[in-house]
Amino acid sequence: MHDLTIVFHDAGGGHRSAAGALKTVLEQQYHPWNVTLLNLQELLEPIDFVHRATGLRIQDGYNLILKKGWTRLTPPLLTLFQRTIQLHHSRIVRILRTYWAQYPTELVLSVIPHFNRCLAQSIRPEMPNAAFVTLLTDLADYPPNFWIVPESEFIICGSQLARRQALAMGHAKERVYETSGMILRPSFYRKPEIDQAAETLKRGLRPDLPTGIVMFGGQGSASMLEIAKRLDQSSNQLQLIFLCGHNLELATRLRSLGLTKPAVIEGFTTQVEYFMSLADFFIGKPGPGSISEALQFGLPVIVEHNARTMPQERYNGTWLVEKGLGMVVPDFREIGTAVEQLLTKATFAEFRRNVSAYKNYAVFEVPLILDQITAEKAIETMGVVSPLASVDPFTNMAWAGLT
Structure with missing residues (x-):
């Protein structure tokens, strides 16, 4: 040995x-x-x-x-x-x-x-x-x-x-x-065997709406508040799952927003794979881990690239766009427009095909x-x-x- x-x-x-x-x-x-x-x-x-x-x-x-x-x-x-x-x-x-x-x-x-x-x-x-x-x-x-x-x-x-x-x-x-x-993690290669519609209903969500999962690693991010507000005010018909990690203050602030669209707000969880299996697309930080986890579950990705992007993560948005696996916005204040473009029938179908073809x-x-x-x-x-x-x-x- x-x-x-x-x-x-x-x-x-x-x-x-x-x-x-x-x-x-x-x-x-x-x-x-x-x-x-x-x-x-x-x-x-x-x-x-x-x-x-x-x-x-x-x-x-x-x-x-x-x-x-x-x-x-x-x-x-x-x-x-x-x-x-x-x-x-x-x-x-x-x-x-x-x-x-x-x-x-x-x-x-x-x-x-x-x-x-x-x-x-x-x-x-x-x-x-x-x-x-x-x-x-x-x-x-x-x-x-x-x-x-x-x-x-x-x-x-x-x-x-x-x-x-x-x-x-x-x-x-x-x-x-x-x-x-x-x-x-090896667990990302074993998708949960669940009834997606039933689990969606159990979480207070609607099976007929596209579901976005919003995640910024184990510490969460204040950017999730901006995303929540913008998408809740947008005309997009959707629902969201927020994974806040260890950031309990963030989870509390999200719950206090009084969102009108269906939403699940979770703190730290060991069930990331479960929640990703309920989603249709991913919004989050351009970290290599989060992006790769989303892609493994077949989720097109939307990330931000600007002066706040950490130096070691600046290439990741370019990589996503070059491979046709997602979209990059200059600021999450534009997330409503980006999601609207993503969910256009032809665009979303193309992203899903590209993501499905990507193997890691x-x-x-x-x-x-x-x-x-x-x-x-x-x-x-x-x-x-x-x-x-x-x-x-x-x-x-x-x-x-x-x-």
């Missing part, structure tokens, strides 16, 4: 979700992996100067920005954060080296940005034969020093653009892998890649060229019953 350590943190939630999804698949299928999850934020707690000064951990500050909708602040804060990492680089590497000395592993899989140079430089002195893999949980990199760094050894990308970015940095093509999308099996593809990397690394350690370097693990997905 091979040992694998997946490095994650809780800023935004998508990194933990990706780590957990991969751990589940690796442990449930035939892949011989002993998986350990390493929360880097907890490991680096002794040098978290923000926590010491304010009582607020960096990841909590990031999640507060999402919750309050203060995402205009992210570019300058991102620069400050990266400079802070550079300032503490040596200390971070020392802490990581101490960890690897105590808990050696055969492969380190990073599903986080910013720290990959630190990780690479800590791994090689302590575990010279270990493979270091960076898996992007964004559709594109936001250089410099975000996801892909010169020290990266193997890179797994979820889009053609991200792969091109890695190659442009000089990484060898045989060490840059492209999956069919973002990592999703990334969570099942990554274990194949890790198997290949492990074999290649073992052969490399023995001083010969790996015959697996040119193998495409995706030419036949029948092994998982996914074709």
Whole structure:
């Protein structure tokens, strides 16, 4: 059995979700992996100067920005954060080296940005034969020093653009892998077996109306209030499901609006798949996780792109439009017009066809890649060229019953 350590943190939630999804698949299928999850934020707690000064951990500050909708602040804060990492680089590497000395592993899989140079430089002195893999949980990199760094050894990308970015940095093509999308929990591949009309009625909704689901990740967003007001005042015949995550204040404010159109307002739920199965389209933040979850359930997507869009998510709207999977509005104040266009019979049918044709099996593809990397690394350690370097693990997905 091979040992694998997946490095994650809780800023935004998508990194933990990706780590957990991969751990589940690796442990449930035939892949011989002993998986350990390493929360880097907890490991680096002794040098978290923000926590010491304010009582607020960096990841909590990031999640507060999402919750309050203060995402205009992210570019300058991102620069400050990266400079802070550079300032503490040596200390971070020392802490990581101490960890690897105590808990050696055969492969380190990073599903986080910013720290990959630190990780690479800590791994090689302590575990010279270990493979270091960076898996992007964004559709594109936001250089410099975000996801892909010169020290990266193997890179797994979820889009053609991200792969091109890695190659442009000089990484060898045989060490840059492209999956069919973002990592999703395995549960998103098992749609709930429900009577949609009956469940819709149970929730106080009407089976004869198109249903939109509005979701902005685990922290919600104040933008949901604007969306609710605009759509409630529009002439569109529809109903909405609002998933507010941990933002209880947001859920309370939504309920106090006195919406006239049918609506379901939920706080944090573990039943995202259930609620998506009741919906016909998705409105939300342009995050790669939310977009990918919606597409997996066959939902065309509407997102916003403007100065409030976080830098690492700016490409996502372009990706959606290029693939014909959704629409992008410059401001959610225009959501009424966008929904009206989306629900036009011919337009909606075209979006549904495109979404239906899009297939994302990334969570099942990554274990194949890790198997290949492990074999290649073992052969490399023995001083010969790996015959697996040119193998495409995706030419036949029948092994998982996914074709």
